[in-house]
Amino acid sequence: MNYEFPRIESGIKGLDTHIEGGFPHPSVQLVAGPAGTGKTTFTQKFLFSGADNGEKGVYFTTLSEPPQWVIRYLSKFDYVNKDHMGSKVEFVDLSKVIRDGDPERILDFIDDNIGRTMAKRIVIDPVTVIESFIGEDYRPFLFDLVNHLKNWQAVTILTGEVKQGEDYPSDAAYSSDGVILLTYVEDDGARRKHLEILKMRGTCHRTGKLSFSITKEDGIVILSGKF
């Protein structure tokens, strides 16, 4: 009797064929990249696609953008069903509890909200800013966070801001089950976006950079050509 991981569709057009059909359930995936590469768009498509299938989602904002502004820009995308806002997709602001700098309180707050919503899809955007507030407790915090998130039987996307000189946020990458890197390269004066699956535990995934674009209709769309 082999144990096959259940998988859930990522919601990202063209991605699932490269990750055996979807994200393992439960799991924690890190989506990392510099500013403007589409991390938030990635997470929103993930949540709203799930919501279209009846799956409850929670979007935790940290210190990048409060929910009000996330929703404002989000509403421009066609794939966003506004009926889901505040119901199938809940927006929770983590900024206040993060500023207190107590890792246990942050975890309790996250646990309380997941327990309350019984969300199956979770986003923490971005997770990397938490390090500034809890310092050397950051790595053990990530260990506990990832453990908790998986024990809530959900698929979680953490987003990570990539600092100058680093390829990906290493602490979050080591703690996560999967790492998806979003980058852009300058090509003839234009910035072309690429997605690369650096790792995904338990998954036979595609390697190498995949071109993608961001459209109003579908959010992130993986293009069929490979870089």
Add this chain to the structure above:
Amino acid sequence: MEDNDKLKKEIGEIIRTMNNEKQNKLMMITDATNRTIVNILLLNHFLKKEKTCGIFITFDRPHQYIKKILDIQGIDHSNLTFIDAISLISGDTAAQDNSSSLFMNGPYKIPLFHDLVARCYSNNRHKKQIDLRQMSFIMIDDISALCLYNKEEIVKRFILDFLSHIDKLDAFIVSFALDDNYNKELYTFIKKYCDKEVFIDPEENVLIHRNQESVAVMVVETETTRTRLQNLMIRRSKNIIPTRGQGVIT
């Protein structure tokens, strides 16, 4: 959970019917992502409605996650004994700090049921006896997780032994919540021994009785229900079964 009043009622009917017909093994088929909600619906029935005592065995994740949901839902779990087989290897030590639940050293080398009950211990390492005669139900979450840690013959042996113990007890319901898309072999094995099989989808508020051939038997009352069911079946038939392709496993 407030949206699932209809399901709660139907679950209650099923358990009542099973009790009347002296049946005691219930299989709840649901998508893997819905297993928690299904377990909560069952616990709501046993603990809140019937106010009976029971056991909840966790092989998949530390028990405090279910406890927390029960607290949020206002379901008193003082009559529920948790046997937690995973906490000690989970890295999640919160449950062990101040818990009155029972623990096992791990979900591997799973002993026969009688030994499992005898060997589990409370947090202060004192052996605590469970009197099965005081219990009205046992739930296992997640029976398929045993396959991760034990060979097939050990899992089958455990299940057969477990079920034979149940048969010796009166007024006992045991339930398995399982995703038959991902655990076909296990499902086929357990199904032979179950008295009742239902498919349940809390998101669509649907409960479908299945007959011996696992064919859905349901009276569709309205056109809305029919459409919802069709959408659900289409979605379920697209359940992702992993396929190996080019790439690397990490």
